[in-house]
Amino acid sequence: MTLTASKEIHWPLDPPDIRWETVPCNYCGRDDTRIYHRERLLYFGRPLVFTIVRCRHCGLVYTNPRLTEHNATYLLDASQDAAAIEAHGRAKLPVYESALDEIEALGKGPNDGRARTLLDVGCGTGHFLEAARRRGFEVAGIEPAPASARYAREHFNVPIYEEDVFAAELPPDQYDVITAWDVIEHVSDPRRFLQRISRWLKPEGILALRFPSAPWQKIKGVILHQILNSSWPSFGATMHLYFFSETTIASMMQTAGMDMVHAKTTLAEANSQNAYINQMKKASQAALRGIEYCSGKKLGNLEVYGRKRPHNDESTAQGEGAA
Numbered sequence: 001m002t003l004t005a006s007k008e009i010h011w012p013l014d015p016p017d018i019r020w021e022t023v024p025c026n027y028c029g030r031d032d033t034r035i036y037h038r039e040r041l042l043y044f045g046r047p048l049v050f051t052i053v054r055c056r057h058c059g060l061v062y063t064n065p066r067l068t069e070h071n072a073t074y075l076l077d078a079s080q081d082a083a084a085i086e087a088h089g090r091a092k093l094p095v096y097e098s099a100l101d102e103i104e105a106l107g108k109g110p111n112d113g114r115a116r117t118l119l120d121v122g123c124g125t126g127h128f129l130e131a132a133r134r135r136g137f138e139v140a141g142i143e144p145a146p147a148s149a150r151y152a153r154e155h156f157n158v159p160i161y162e163e164d165v166f167a168a169e170l171p172p173d174q175y176d177v178i179t180a181w182d183v184i185e186h187v188s189d190p191r192r193f194l195q196r197i198s199r200w201l202k203p204e205g206i207l208a209l210r211f212p213s214a215p216w217q218k219i220k221g222v223i224l225h226q227i228l229n230s231s232w233p234s235f236g237a238t239m240h241l242y243f244f245s246e247t248t249i250a251s252m253m254q255t256a257g258m259d260m261v262h263a264k265t266t267l268a269e270a271n272s273q274n275a276y277i278n279q280m281k282k283a284s285q286a287a288l289r290g291i292e293y294c295s296g297k298k299l300g301n302l303e304v305y306g307r308k309r310p311h312n313d314e315s316t317a318q319g320e321g322a323a
């Protein structure tokens with residue numbers, strides 16, 4: 001999902017001008033980095049070189065400089081036909097069901113007989129919302145891409161706020177659970193994003209995030225670009241801006257008044273329209289599990305769960321200005 005400047009993009013989509021911006025570290029505010037990786041990617045048919053940097057002070061990994069119109073390729077993907085949208089959403093269902101199991105295990109599911117509210121930020125086609133509703137959650141979504149938002153409303157009859165998360169005005173302390181699957185890497189200001197979401201969570205509510213982890217993108221980048229000399233994307237820096245590790249996401253959650261309570265690696269969904277790519281994804285996933293088993297380290301995409309601190313906890317950050 002895209003979270004900034006969606007209103008500035010013309011619809012149907014025009015190839016955007018290439019404009020770059022440089023940003024300081026989103027966590028510590030400093031501007032002191034080393035190069036983490038470089039990748040060459042096609043952006044609307046034009047080859048561009050992207051630099052991924054790592055902050056020398058806090059370790060946050062991010063694309064810098066980055067495209068000002070970094071959400072354009074996402075919106076292009078989101079404008080696919082209904083059949084492609086359907087296939088993309090359905091392919092993620094096993095990951096979604098597994099995440100709902102985790103949420104129930106953390107004591108925030110309606111399976112204990114209590115009513116539970118859930119907001120999915122960047123809900124796309126609404127397949128996750130439908131899966132959550134089947135388990136008894138009262139659900140709502142935020143999705144700024146028009147085709148996906150329309151699909152979610154028409155197929156699942158779920159309430160969707162069709163707007164940017166930074167523009168959405170929701171009451172504080174409203175949700176038991178907020179989820180954002182494959183979203184935070186697209187966000188221009190993840191620190192503010194987490195503070196905003198935290199405000200909408202009830203005290204002790206659960207935030208669940210899924211994102212491509214920095215160490216895993218680096219391993220893939222080395223294999224693809226330096227060993228195989230491939231131009232296949234690893235970081236996907238045309239639209240991905242931030243790459244967290246378990247450590248950096250835990251720190252960022254802390255600034256928003258949340259403590260990380262659980263982290264795990266997730267299955268890679270085979271959601272491409274290209275069967276060959278899907279087979280490659282499944283094979284790489286099997287290899288990854290083998291490496292994880294042998295090394296004892298967490299690799300792959302990360303799924304993390306944070307719990308909002310109670311309001312009487314003095315270390316809880318309040319509001320978006322508390323950074």
Ligand SMILES: [Zn+2]
Nearest residue numbers: 025028055058
């Ligand atoms: Zn930093």
